[in-house]
Amino acid sequence: MVCKHPDIQEKIAQEVREATNLKDNSSIDELADNLTEETLSKMQYLVAALTETSRLYPAVPLNAKVCSSDDTWPDGFSVKKGDIVGYHAYGMGRMKYIWGDDAEEFRPERWLDENGLVQQESSFKLIVFSAGPRICVGKEFAYREMMIFSAVLLGSYILKLRDENKVANYRTKFTHHIDGGLYVQASPRFANASSLRRYMP
Template sequence: MVDVLKKEDILSRFVQVNDNDPKYLRDIILNFILAGKDPIAISMSWFIYMLCKHPEIQDKVAKEIIEATNVNEEITDVADFAARVSEGTTDKMQYLHAALTETIRLYPALPVDSKVCFSDDVLPDGCNVNKGDVVAYMPYAMGRMKFIWGDDALEFKPERWLDQDGCFHQESPFKFTAFQAGPRTCLGRDFAFRQLKIISSVLLGCFVFKLNNENKVLSYRTSINIHVDGPLQVSVSRRSGFQNP
């Protein structure tokens, strides 16, 4: 007999695993929402913007998505296309993964990160830090430094993340610091990329995106996260092969 009351949401799964304190459950779910919702939405906004600024890369990403999902006929329904997107198909999308990572390098959702020193220590460069000191680093600035990424650091270049066989190559997290590094590496990194790849696959497999004003250069608005300053105004059209049912 099927348990109709069984839930598959995150909170219910935590309750099923252990009878945790309600305050603990509240805090951990709030962290999931805050750490997942805004960064994913922000990263997708910047990703769409960068693809609009580089239509040749948008076309290349879309071609990879269509090939990975093995779509050989006209697409008549977005839901039908979405059903083709699985873990197996997203694993094939190496260029998409590279393009998303390149976007996050230039526009990390968390532009500044800070830590509190628990004890006196000496940083690798010889700088002394005392217990209670706050040390901040800037993934936004580090992602644009030429001495870290080369003379083309300011260019949107997904190919920098691919090896000679076209497979995604992960850089050291101490170089690509958007998801932190070491013991503090973001636990949701892989989950975030999975979400981004699924959403991107459906959107770019079915639609073409263009900026309403192709000459406009967007700026950012800083809070905890790095938001697009103002609306991202784009026009959306059906990709070739997508037809109404």
């Protein structure tokens, strides 16, 4: 999404660099060293962009549950013990009924209030991490991982699609896969950006 929206990529990079007090001659190590609870908490636009990406491309695109007892839902619909009930996070993330007319647009701003702070949303509406008693226990951890990785990557490199005309197709599995992968080119934002390889397992 940041390759398709270079203005948003730039905005995230600026936020990361400002939050971590980075200068043009700083190195990627200095950026990584400056990622603390305090600096990460200033990256509200990054959180909004990650949330918006997961709304449109949820890592778990569909999910199902087995009813443990008979029940009647608030809208009057009845289910029986043993029924399987599925929900489609990918579809729900695109419903105008839920998100409004611009549901299919990638717009991180929809998550920010007038002070630029991320607004909380019901996990039953943004169903990406599931909801209720069996909500993902790793949600906060996942956000931390995504933020740290994106901040180092986008603060240090400009990403472009290797093939601007490539259409990403998906393989529906338990988790969302891009069919054949998606190749991007990374060029350093500043002279001291060292190899990314050392940040990879």
